Amino acid sequence: MSYTADFQGRTHRVAVNTMGSPAAVRVDETTHEVDFTPIVGGLFSLLVGGRSFEVDVVEEGEGVLAIWVEGELHQIEFEEEGRLRRKAARAGDKGRGGPQTIVAPMPGKVVKLLVASGQEVTSGQGIIVIEAMKMENELKAAGPGVVKEIKVQEGAGVGGGEILVVIE
Amino acid sequence: MFNKILIANRGEIAVRVIRACREMGIAAVAIYSEADRTALHVRLADEAYLIGPPPSAQSYLNVDRIIEAAKTAGAKAIHPGYGFLSENPEFALRCEQERLVFIGPSSQAIRAMGGKTAGRSLAAKAGVPVVPGTTRELSDQEVLQAVKEIGLPVVIKAIAGGGGKGMRIVSTEADLAGAIRAARSEASSSFGNPAVYVERYLGGARHIEMQILADGKGHVVYLGERECSLQRRHQKVVEESPSPFVDADLRSRMGEAAVKLAKAAAYTNAGTMEFLVDSGRNFYFLELNARLQVEHPVTEMVTGLDLVKEQIRIAAGEPISVRQDDIRLRGHAIECRIYAEDPFNNFMPSPGKIHTLRNPSGPGVRVDSGIYEGCEVPIYYDPIVSKLVAWGRDRDEAIRRMRRALAEYVILGVKTSIPFHRRILSDPQVLAGEIHTQFLESWLAKGMAEAKGNLAEIALVAGALYLHTKKPSGRGSAGQGGPAESPWKLAARQEAVRRR
Structure with a gap:
């Protein structure tokens, strides 16, 4: 095989x-x-x-x-x-330039937003800093796009899996 | 001597203290949060008491509940471990008021050395060199003035700081105002205190610290240094003793300075003086850590002493078991901090269930661990899961042993820093001992090397054979069911029966 x-x-x-x-x-x-x-x-x-x-x-x-x-x-x-x-099937689902979501990997707190709504971002750019397990972590954009929606504020508590930022 | 000690901590350090208690014939009392009912320290302790919900503020930082647990258990002393309440003068004071022995320095000594500027002033007064800078909290205007006198680059530091928070390095005047603002805001949110001061920034310096022990009878000894220059985000990653940079002359000069400072602060119990050391072998006092350090095992491996037992003896009013002349550093020890985090994804914490665990062993290898197969790494606490320590006759043997042990160590279910350590300990500059506090950050900026081709080939072969032979019904989870009874508990129970 x-x-x-x-x-x-x-x-x-x-x-x-x-x-x-x-x-x-x-x-x-x-x-x-x-x-x-x-x-x-x-x-x-x-x-x-x-x-x-x-x-x-x-x-x-x-x-x-x-x-x-x-x-x-x-x-x-x-x-x-x-x-x-x-993979081919999945790529079809996603489509090119489809929205990507920045998701909290675990419960924590939003320390800092690094982008503003409407801002253009590049692949790998830092989007948001969250604190969990006593450490600050920067979540990054997987691909280029424009920040469409910011769903949280600095200082807010977030749950694991919660959508934080939508990039289109 | 105490007959029962409460350990106000969790994870690997709580297990470490339980081990010392057991060897001394002292009953060990664990405390635990609702997230830690099945944690290793609870399983191994003689007694365990629930102290609150998972968040630290309601459990491992909950002074009232911890004191209550100590009284319920009838413990006479409290070991705070590191982190949590270990350097909190109010907690030490509360223990004193409740007639519980705090296994650490007095509340006054913690206070005297606690704030970064307080420690700096005391050091300067005792004639111990400090990094040039200010010794008190400053207004924004005063910071600007101080920078003119000290000269750039500088580092703005939170007085209440720790763990690299509330700290900003500034190399150009234009960045100064922003850096002051950032340091104050971080200090304010992390420590509830926006006060900052200024130090000259020593680029390319090493972080070298001196371990001391002080009893209440006027004896203070130093146990040699630890080289802790390999840091990421101001957090230590790999530590070793002795330092490849420190010779006998520098060691005795730093050791004597540390002893002098401990005496000036009327310091008792175990403590660590942190220094920056520049390329000209000048050393500058940074701060005193008034507790047992995470990296204490490397000192234990080269001195043969058990620092936790020394701490307990000192707290019980006994003298240190050795004199300065008896202390010899033998061989070389190195420690890798193993974290549940993903080194290939920006060191993102990786909590979860550990479904497979195989510890390394063999000559010169020590594992101080807080995990077992089937346990959960909770999201609420520091992601350290264990410390791997290797000893060798010299640095080269210690590093070879560490690499061998890292290859034996299997932790699956959560991502760990094991592959990160393997790469660090293969770097020619690290092998040559040519390191400084920014080394690891610039090393990481270059990007971590991928796994060697040979192992990837084996992984590809194994993966294909796995899928090929897999039963279509799918595999159950790897839960094997741990041993029904901890052998330690059996041994302790037998011991208790014998004593009766």
Whole structure:
């Protein structure tokens, strides 16, 4: 079975050619012989051409895996080849230049608004500073746009998931 | 000696104090908020009392409820840990009035050293060098005047400041008015006090601090320094002892200055004098931390002392267990603060349930942790989850051990700063010990390196095999069910039975 795997802005092709022990797995142009043995929960022991790795796999969403190897976290989006591309479908939903919302990631307090209504913002620009867990955090615009609506005031308490700012 | 101590704190530091109590045969009393019923410190304590709803102001800062819990439990002393009420002179005073021993300095000593300008004046009087600047609160006009005398760049600081809040560095005159306004407003909202003063800004300096112990019998010793220059937003990230920059001569000069200052302030218990050290090995007193520090384990690892036990002994009226001549620094220790935050997303706090936890171990590794597999990291408190400490014969071995331990450490369910630490401890300048207080900020501004290609390849292989072998029914959550009974509690109970 073949997958496309998006990781850090690059798309890889990963194919599981034979199962069993060892399995043959091709990543892009390289084929690995892999012994993949479950230990407990999401923990697996991998022997890759004699090299041993401990790997933790957590499923964060459909096909979205958080994979922990030797102190590094890899967030990878897998997709079975031949299936309808989720990403393409989603991009269609969103549409280009659609509204984006800045959402409070957790309950906290609005420390500072960095933009005004009607202001043009660029991708990555700081929009609002909220305080949670004793720390101030700047929430940023995911893409360029114009601030359409500011739903909170400085000093206000906000709940987790609450929409703070709408950018169009 | 006390037979029971209440610990007015939570998380890893409460667990740390419980450990010292247990080794001394003292019963440990925990307090907890409604968010912390299942927290590790509650599980490990001998007794535990609910003190209020989750927000700190109604629980871990609630003086009345904490005093009440101490009386209900029959505890004779209170250990405040760090943060929360640890440096609050009113709390120390209240303990004194209620005939509870506050395990820390007296309320007068906290007050004498508490405000930043009070500490500066006392240091100057004791002949300890301070960063050039003013020693009292200033009006806006006086700030402008002071800047003319001191010269730019300067730093405007809140008198009641801490944790980098109410602090602004100014390098051009044009920015001055705005910086004063910003510092005052931040100080006002964070500490309820808009008072500011001015210091010369020492660019490229190191933050090096000296640990002291002082008993009520006139003995004051210094336990060597900690290098804490690796900071982000004025918060320490990695600490080590000894400092790669401090030689024996500088160590004894700084140590003697710290002792002199502690004596001048009639200071007792454990304390830390923070200094800025410039490239010419001149040192300037910054402030005194009148409590146990987060980073105290690195001093414990190189001195072999248990600082919490020393604190408890001193509070009970006993002398410090060592003299200055007995103190030798052996090897090198380094600490990484592990936070529940996402280093790849602007260090956003990452509360939630920890569904997988595997602690590192092996030679020279110590984990001071407040978490367990299946626990929640609540949204209400500081996101520190543990401190990973490595000891080696020298700095190189300590760093290699730390990197090895970081690779063994698995915390899943929340994002953590583990990958951040791995990158810091691979940087050539950090390895060479060439660091200063702005180093990490400029290092971060360059952007963090991505994971090495080799590990990404393994992750891709594992992910594909995982999906390939996955049962269509889906996987349950990773809850394994922890051990039914804490082995510590069993041991303590057996001990209690033996004592009877």
